[in-house]
Amino acid sequence: xxxxxxxxxxxxxxxxxxxxxxxxxxxxxxxxxxxxxxxxxxxxxxxxxxxxxxxxxxxxxxxxxxxxxxxxxxxxxxxxxxxxxxxxxxxxxxxxxxxxxxxxxxxxxxxxxxxxxxxxxxxxxxxxxxxxxxxxxxxxxxxxxxxxxxxxxxxxxxxxxxxxxxxxxxxxxxxxxxxxxxxxxxxxxxxxxxxx
Amino acid sequence: xxxxxxxxxxxxxxxxxxxxxxxxxxxxxxxxxxxxxxxxxxxxxxxxxxxxxxxxxxxxxxxxxxxxxxxxxxxxxxxxxxxxxxxxxxxxxxxxxxxxxxxxxxxxxxxxxxxxxxxxxxxxxxxxxxxxxxxxxxxxxxxxxxxxxxxxxxxxxxxxxxxxxxxxxxxxxxxxxxxxxxxxxxxxxxxxxxx
Numbered sequence: 001x002x003x004x005x006x007x008x009x010x011x012x013x014x015x016x017x018x019x020x021x022x023x024x025x026x027x028x029x030x031x032x033x034x035x036x037x038x039x040x041x042x043x044x045x046x047x048x049x050x051x052x053x054x055x056x057x058x059x060x061x062x063x064x065x066x067x068x069x070x071x072x073x074x075x076x077x078x079x080x081x082x083x084x085x086x087x088x089x090x091x092x093x094x095x096x097x098x099x100x101x102x103x104x105x106x107x108x109x110x111x112x113x114x115x116x117x118x119x120x121x122x123x124x125x126x127x128x129x130x131x132x133x134x135x136x137x138x139x140x141x142x143x144x145x146x147x148x149x150x151x152x153x154x155x156x157x158x159x160x161x162x163x164x165x166x167x168x169x170x171x172x173x174x175x176x177x178x179x180x181x182x183x184x185x186x187x188x189x190x191x192x193x194x195x196x
Numbered sequence: 197x198x199x200x201x202x203x204x205x206x207x208x209x210x211x212x213x214x215x216x217x218x219x220x221x222x223x224x225x226x227x228x229x230x231x232x233x234x235x236x237x238x239x240x241x242x243x244x245x246x247x248x249x250x251x252x253x254x255x256x257x258x259x260x261x262x263x264x265x266x267x268x269x270x271x272x273x274x275x276x277x278x279x280x281x282x283x284x285x286x287x288x289x290x291x292x293x294x295x296x297x298x299x300x301x302x303x304x305x306x307x308x309x310x311x312x313x314x315x316x317x318x319x320x321x322x323x324x325x326x327x328x329x330x331x332x333x334x335x336x337x338x339x340x341x342x343x344x345x346x347x348x349x350x351x352x353x354x355x356x357x358x359x360x361x362x363x364x365x366x367x368x369x370x371x372x373x374x375x376x377x378x379x380x381x382x383x384x385x386x387x388x389x390x391x
Contacts, residue, residue, distance in 0.1 A: 026249045027293035033241055034253060034294070035301025040309065041234030042227025044302055046318035051221025053377075053384030059231045064358055066235020071242040071363035084246040089351050089361055091368030099350025100357075100372040102342050104379025107354075108387055109339025111318075114347065115255035115355040118295050122302025124314040127321070130333040132259065134340020139256075139263035141341065142348035146280035149349065162367040179365065187232065196226055 035119045044119035046111045046127070053108050058194040062187065069183040076176045093157025095149075110134065217388040224320050228309045242363060251290050254356030256347035258295035261286045280348070324388060346376075 041063045042048045051057025078084035107113055110131035112120050117135075120128040142149070165175035227234065238253070245251045264286025267275030275281055306312045317332055325331060347353040350372045352361060358376070361369025 023249050023251075023290055024293055026245075027251075027290045028297045030241060030245055030249070030253075031294040031297025032301035032304065034238065035298030035303075036305040037234050037237045037241070037301075038298070039302040039305035039311070040227070040229040041231050042225075043231075043234075044306075045225065047221045047224035047320040048226055050320065050384060050388075053380045054217055054221060054388055055381065056217075056221040057226065059227050062231035063235040063238070064354075064362075066232045067238035067242070067359050068235075068363045070236045070239025071359065072239075072365070074239065074243040075246050075363060078243060078247050084243075085250055086364050087246075087252045087360070088364060088366050089357070089368055091366070091371065092351075093368075093371065096350045096357075096368050096372040097375050099346040099348070100375025101346070101379035103346030103350060103353065103372075104376040104381070105383040106339040106341070106343030106346060107376065107380040108383035110336050110343055111321075111339070113255070113343070113354040114259060115253075115295070115298065115353065118255065118258075118298045119302030119305070122299045122304075123306035124303075124312050125318065126314075126316045127318065127332055127336060130336030131340040131343075134337040134342075135256075135259035135344040136263045136266065136340075137337070138341035138344030139260035139348060140267055142345045143260070143263065143267070143275075143278045143280035146278055146348075150279055153349070159367070164365040164367050164370065167367065176365070191232075196222055 034115070035122055038116050038119035039123055043116045044112070044123050044125065046120075046125065049113070049116060050108070050111050057196050058190055059196060062190060065183055065187050065190075069180060069187070072176060072183075073180050076172075080173075088161040088163070091157075091159040091162045092154065093159065095154050095156070097157075098153065106134075106138075217385075219320055219324050219388065221320065224318070228305075228311065238359065239363070242360060249290065251294075252356065252360035253294075254291055254352055254360060255295050255298075256344065256353035256356060257284070257291050259344055260284065260348060261289075261292050346379075350375075 038044055042059050043063055048057050048059050052060035075084060075086075079086055110117075112128050112131055114135060117128045117131060121132070163172070165172045168175065242253055245253055260280070264275060264281050264284075267281070268286065316329055317327060321332060350357060352369070352372065354373070354376065357369040357372040362373060
């Protein structure tokens, strides 16, 4: 299962008020940076997002894979030196498979996703407001059914916390390094094969 | 519609030219900065949120929090009794402030780049579906409902699973993202081919 970094245990102690305030300030700074980056990357635009789903425009994939590549290399190093916790969401095959498909179908209709929608709102793409209203309604609909869902679909295919590196008998550091190289190769090929 | 292998055999150098939907996403403007640079920036940002704030980048719970607040206004007892809101009581927390701030980040980027759109309908939408605002509103709202339901069922969105989960090699996140793009590609291609 998950082995925390050399010194980090599963979670840190609950923060006091001062720490909470600094963290909220961090949320503002990091949030602004996130929205700024998304907009500059063009992934707040209707045609770029739908273009990805139509396989005409590969900007979304390029942004995501670059983020994963850089994030992965750094976060695992930080984790190794006990500077960061991992935050693993348990693998639950049915809810994640079905949820992912529903999400994708919705993605094609609204054209923005929850994060890029925020950036789209900032740039004045007002059509995102309909989608955002839908996101709020859909969240409530889920909450309405959550008691039942938790007891049924939510439990199907529950595998607990699993990393891809747990599925093969090689050290995690080797796996991460190999994965980073693989992502580089995919990005390089994407760059060669696509116009944008 | 030509299939990819045929297109590649015919010597087309780009994957893009393989499919034809009548509208071309590349005709409507794209990224102001290199997508690789922007992606690397987001990856770097995740180092900071992981190490300094002990948080991951995610967005979908923002909308669930708003749903909880709205529900409390209209039906407080009922909302508080729901399983999801019992384990995730709506409150202004780190993730909420993060997403709220990203709206102003999007504004700053568009403003500095001269890309403020101030429009209700995107030209690509108009070219495909016409200029009816109720149609766009209805489709957008329905999409939002599906998307939020899916995100909550899966436990995250294209940020929470798609970037934060996958970068940790989380098996469930890779599964979720694969399904997101499968569902998205199928639906989008139907949407842009069926008249």
